[in-house]
Amino acid sequence: MADTMGHSATATRNTKVALGFCLLAIAPQIFELIWSIGTIFGWGTGRGPAAVVTGHATALLAGAPSAIFGSFGGGTKKMSSEVLLALIYSYPLFAVAILTLFMTIRSAQDYVGGVVLMAVALFALWASSDLQGMRGFSFGAGTAPRMFGGLLVALSAGIALTGLLTNGPAMAHYSWRGPLFVVAAILFFALSIRSLGLVVTAFSSFMIAATGSHETRWLEAVIVGACLTVGCAILFPYVLGLPMPMYPRFLNQ
Amino acid sequence: MDIFANLAHGFAVAFSPINLLMCLIGALVGTLVGVLPGIGTIATVAMLLPITFGLPPVGALIMLAGIYYGAQYGGSTTSILVNIPGEATSVVTAIDGHQMAKQGRAGPALAIAAIGSFFAGCVATVLIAILGAPLTKLALAFGPAEYFSLMVLGLIFAVVLAKGSVLKAIAMIVFGLLLSMVGSDIETGASRMAFNIPELADGLGFATVAMGVFGFAEIIRNLDHGAEMNRDLVQQKITGLMPTRKDLADSTPPILRGTVLGSILGILPGGGAVIASFAAYTLEKKLAKNPSRFGRGAIEGVAGPESANNAAAQTSFIPLLTLGIPPNAVMALMVGAMTIHGIVPGPQVMQKQPDLVWGMIASMWIGNLMLIIINLPLVGIWVRLLRVPYRLMFPSIVIFCAIGIYSVNNAPVDVILAGVFGLVGYWLIKHDFEPAPLLLGMVLGPLMEENLRRALLISRGDWSVFLTRPLSAVLLAVAAGLLVLTVLPTLRAKRDEVFTESEN
Numbered sequence: 001m002a003d004t005m006g007h008s009a010t011a012t013r014n015t016k017v018a019l020g021f022c023l024l025a026i027a028p029q030i031f032e033l034i035w036s037i038g039t040i041f042g043w044g045t046g047r048g049p050a051a052v053v054t055g056h057a058t059a060l061l062a063g064a065p066s067a068i069f070g071s072f073g074g075g076t077k078k079m080s081s082e083v084l085l086a087l088i089y090s091y092p093l094f095a096v097a098i099l100t101l102f103m104t105i106r107s108a109q110d111y112v113g114g115v116v117l118m119a120v121a122l123f124a125l126w127a128s129s130d131l132q133g134m135r136g137f138s139f140g141a142g143t144a145p146r147m148f149g150g151l152l153v154a155l156s157a158g159i160a161l162t163g164l165l166t167n168g169p170a171m172a173h174y175s176w177r178g179p180l181f182v183v184a185a186i187l188f189f190a191l192s193i194r195s196l197g198l199v200v201t202a203f204s205s206f207m208i209a210a211t212g213s214h215e216t217r218w219l220e221a222v223i224v225g226a227c228l229t230v231g232c233a234i235l236f237p238y239v240l241g242l243p244m245p246m247y248p249r250f251l252n253q
Numbered sequence: 254m255d256i257f258a259n260l261a262h263g264f265a266v267a268f269s270p271i272n273l274l275m276c277l278i279g280a281l282v283g284t285l286v287g288v289l290p291g292i293g294t295i296a297t298v299a300m301l302l303p304i305t306f307g308l309p310p311v312g313a314l315i316m317l318a319g320i321y322y323g324a325q326y327g328g329s330t331t332s333i334l335v336n337i338p339g340e341a342t343s344v345v346t347a348i349d350g351h352q353m354a355k356q357g358r359a360g361p362a363l364a365i366a367a368i369g370s371f372f373a374g375c376v377a378t379v380l381i382a383i384l385g386a387p388l389t390k391l392a393l394a395f396g397p398a399e400y401f402s403l404m405v406l407g408l409i410f411a412v413v414l415a416k417g418s419v420l421k422a423i424a425m426i427v428f429g430l431l432l433s434m435v436g437s438d439i440e441t442g443a444s445r446m447a448f449n450i451p452e453l454a455d456g457l458g459f460a461t462v463a464m465g466v467f468g469f470a471e472i473i474r475n476l477d478h479g480a481e482m483n484r485d486l487v488q489q490k491i492t493g494l495m496p497t498r499k500d501l502a503d504s505t506p507p508i509l510r511g512t513v514l515g516s517i518l519g520i521l522p523g524g525g526a527v528i529a530s531f532a533a534y535t536l537e538k539k540l541a542k543n544p545s546r547f548g549r550g551a552i553e554g555v556a557g558p559e560s561a562n563n564a565a566a567q568t569s570f571i572p573l574l575t576l577g578i579p580p581n582a583v584m585a586l587m588v589g590a591m592t593i594h595g596i597v598p599g600p601q602v603m604q605k606q607p608d609l610v611w612g613m614i615a616s617m618w619i620g621n622l623m624l625i626i627i628n629l630p631l632v633g634i635w636v637r638l639l640r641v642p643y644r645l646m647f648p649s650i651v652i653f654c655a656i657g658i659y660s661v662n663n664a665p666v667d668v669i670l671a672g673v674f675g676l677v678g679y680w681l682i683k684h685d686f687e688p689a690p691l692l693l694g695m696v697l698g699p700l701m702e703e704n705l706r707r708a709l710l711i712s713r714g715d716w717s718v719f720l721t722r723p724l725s726a727v728l729l730a731v732a733a734g735l736l737v738l739t740v741l742p743t744l745r746a747k748r749d750e751v752f753t754e755s756e757n
Contacts, residue, residue: 110418113684117424124431127446131438137714139706141443145434148427155424162420172683178476179679182469182651186672189655190665202652209648212476216644224645232656242303242660 017112018100024119025093028085029056059083060090081130088126093119096160107168114160121152181212197245198236203229256382263382263611267619272312276616279316280623283323287343288331288635289646294324295692296468296650298586299460300657302593310594311609315616317590321583322374322566322617325526326624329366329559330635334359342526342562345534349547349554361496362555363632365504367625368496369560373512374621377567380516381574381614385603388575392600395576397707398718402728404701407578409732410521411690413739422690425681429694430701432457439703452666459589461658461667462695463582465674466681466688468654472647473679496552504556507537511557515564520571521580526562533561567617573598574610578697582689585696 023030029052036049047055059082096115105111124145131142162168185208192201206225210216236242266272286297298317305313328343333350346366353362395403412422435446436456447453496504514536515529537557538547547554570587572580577599579585591598596606603610628635658671681688712718720726 109684113421113686116680116684117428120428121431124434124446127448128434131443131445132441138710139440139702141438141441141445144702144705145431145445148430148434152424152427152431155420155427158420159418159424162418169685173477174683175477179473179676182473182476182647183672183676185648185651186469186655186668186675189652189659190668190672193659193665193668198656202656205655206648206652209651210644213644213647215642220645221648225648228649228652232652236656236660242306243663244656244660 013108014101014103014105017105017108018097020112021093021097021100021115024116025090025097026056026060027119028089028123029060032056055082056086059086081126084129085126088129089119089122092122103164105163106166107163108171109163109169110166111160111163112171114156114158114163117156118153118160121149121156125149125153177214178212182209185209185212194245195249197247197249199229199233199246200248202232255386259386259607259611260382260615262607263613263615264619266311266608266612267315267615271309272315272612272616273619275308275312275316276319276620277623277627279319280323280326280620280627282316283320283325284327284330284624284628284631284635285638286320287324287327287329288638289641293467293471294321295463295582295586296471296654297324298583298590299463299468300654302460302586302590303657303660305590306593306660310591310596310606311612313594314587314590314609314613315620317587318570318613318617319620322563322620323624325559325563325566326367326370326628327635329370329555330363330628330632333362333366333555334632334636342530342566343559345530345558346555348534349549349551352548352550353552353555356550358550361500361552363629364496365500365552365556366559367629369504369508369511369556370563371621371625372508373515373560373564374567375618376512377516377519377564378614378618378621380568381571381617382611384520384571385575385610385614388571389600389603392576394724395600396722396725397704397711398722398725399728401701401704401708402719402725402732403576404578404697404704406728406732406735407572407580408690408694408697409735411581411693413735417685417687419736419739421686425686425688425690426694429691429696430698432462432691433695433698434702439699440706450666452664452670457670457695458658458661458667459585459692459696460661461671462674463586463692464654464658465671466678466691467582468650469671469675470678470682470688472650473675474682475643476647500552504552507533507553507557508560510536510540511560512564515561516568518561519565519568519580526565526569529565530558530562533557563621570613570617574602574613575600577602578700579693582692585692588696 033049033052033056036047036052039048059080063080063083063086093115096118100115128142128145128149131145132140133142133146134140185205188208189201189205192204196204203225206228207221210221210225233246237244237246267276282297282301283294286294298320301317301320305316308316325342329346329350332343332347333354336347336351350362350366353359408426411426412419433456435453437443437447437454438445444454511529511533514533515526518529518532519526534554534557537551537553538544541547541551541553569580569584572578573584573587577588577597579588579598588598591602596602596609654671655668658667659665661667678688681691708718709716718725719729
């Protein structure tokens with residue numbers, strides 16, 4: 001009884017991992033979709049969301065298989081970058097995801113680590129696929145990236161294999177509060193330093209970051225944050241002479 | 254004598270008021286960083302890179318060097334008094350040092366650590382001065398093929414000496430190499446993996462990645478355990494700094510051994526101070542007549558590692574100054590600092606910038622002297638600093654890092670990228686990947702690619718050039734031999750032993 005329960009537990013775990021890999025396999029496409037939403041409001045340039053969805057969907061579903069079969073027919077038509085993305089990045093990861101379903105994972109830490117690193121390497125291979133390769137015996141722009149990318153694919157496959165063959169630690173526990181608020185503080189800083197100036201930005205980022213720990217005492221944090229802001233406002237622009245906006249832009253006008 | 258003339262010149266440079274001040278600031282900031290856990294040397298040097306913009310290059314590098322060896326001192330202070338190693342290099346010092354403190358012998362432990370470090374620092378300074386010139390001559394015999402092989406050797410060293418899985422360490426290096434490819438290609442100018450993002454056209458900033466992976470990631474990870482760390486301060490007053498005559502007699506041989514071991518490991522690429530202190534501790538334990546004393550307050554366990562880490566911290570400047578190849582991540586940042594000031598690291602630096610090289614070497618000796626004079630009386634203040642709770646410290650570090658990165662290029666995108674790399678670093682830690690080899694790979698990437706290209710261009714595409722040129726063949730053979738040795742099971746067991754020792 002205990003045995004079957006344990007088995008079903010690993011089975012659901014594997015399905016989850018495989019689903020995660022599938023998501024990873026279309027992560028760049030999803031990212032471009034989210035990015036393209038901005039074009040609706042007129043931010044940035046690029047394709048609209050509808051064009052992105054149809055472009056990638058056709059590449060994933062039809063474009064890539066036809067490219068594979070087309071190559072048997074001797075067609076040397078240049079492939080679009082979407083089809084290449086599907087071929088180089090998404091398909092191998094889908095394959096890994098399907099394989100995952102049938103594997104017993106001995107060390108999730110190594111296995112997942114290896115596969116994600118492999119995704120990074122495949123992505124790099126795709127990103128450098130449009131660069132020129134060897135010209136005679138001299139290196140092109142794309143030679144070194146492809147070389148290291150290929151090497152990383154092999155190495156990460158090795159790491160993933162270790163995760164299947166040897167026992168090791170399971171996935172570590174991730175907490176969400178620390179990463180979320182620290183990254184939020186960094187993002188806020190980056191987005192508002194130009195328009196709001198050092199004083200407002202530093203203090204607000206301090207408070208956002210302080211939220212990342214449940215042990216923060218608010219009064220104390222406000223006092224220290226204010227002191228730090230004053231210190232930075234004196235240290236960076238005056239003592240070190242680094243040009244930096246101090247106050248919000250609307251106050252200066 | 255050339256060396257003496259050079260050293261004299263160096264001291265003349267280092268004794269100028271501005272450089273003395275820079276040295277003092279560097280040493281103090283370094284000690285501070287070493288004392289405070291949760292902020293490492295790498296992150297600090299990265300954070301202070303932009304601050305050195307306004308300084309003259311000599312002063313800037315003197316200050317950054319001061320931070321590096323100052324941190325070795327500071328780390329030992331907290332290891333002994335509080336059992337919290339402020340730096341990875343003083344993890345082993347905590348084992349015996351803190352036991353000594355508990356027995357009421359904190360004073361002698363601190364004094365021996367300082368004396369050992371000072372002695373090691375002096376020896377290492379002389380060593381740099383002696384080895385500098387001949388190694389530079391050797392470097393002139395190096396063609397692109399040799400440089401490439403040397404860098405391969407360096408990276409393999411980094412793998413051998415890294416902790417944990419060999420495969421993962423190599424993967425991290427290659428990941429770093431790949432990251433270094435982002436941006437414009439040096440030869441053709443083609444934009445590589447930049448996705449038409451203008452800020453990426455110049456490549457990923459080295460300081461940005463370092464700050465993300467070492468600064469932000471470390472903070473995020475520390476928050477996992479809850480901000481309040483367990484700190485059992487040694488509360489009693491520290492009395493009697495002076496070690497007894499027996500203490501001195503007991504610790505002289507370990508200091509000598511630690512200095513030699515540290516100097517060697519520091520020169521070797523990939524090694525640096527962390528591995529030196531581990532190795533010295535293991536050596537002392539092996540040599541001791543009564544190994545069971547270790548872990549219960551053996552003064553040898555403080556003297557050896559402390560001398561070793563300081564010696565290594567300084568000799569790791571040798572490959573940087575003579576060959577232009579950074580042997581570890583902090584030295585890699587020094588390359589960044591030099592580049593900011595328009596100095597291309599390499600064999601020509603010694604000739605073209607004698608002020609810089611010899612001034613820095615001399616300043617190390619002065620800095621070590623300053624540290625020993627300043628720090629022993631200041632111990633009380635450093636310990637009081639430890640009572641600053643982490644819940645207040647971490648947002649401050651976040652803000653400081655953010656301002657630091659922003660001011661490098663006045664680019665908000667850099668700050669966002671650092672945040673992204675913070676998450677990447679957090680993920681790497683969670684999956685037991687070591688970030689240090691990644692950074693080393695990232696620095697050596699452009700150099701490696703350039704030399705590889707050049708070597709193949711000269712040999713007209715013949716890959717055998719790396720094996721037919723004798724020097725290059727030897728370097729590659731050593732690299733291959735090392736890699737084989739590391740993978741062999743017996744040595745692996747030993748290596749794991751060295752690293753697990755520190756974790757109890």
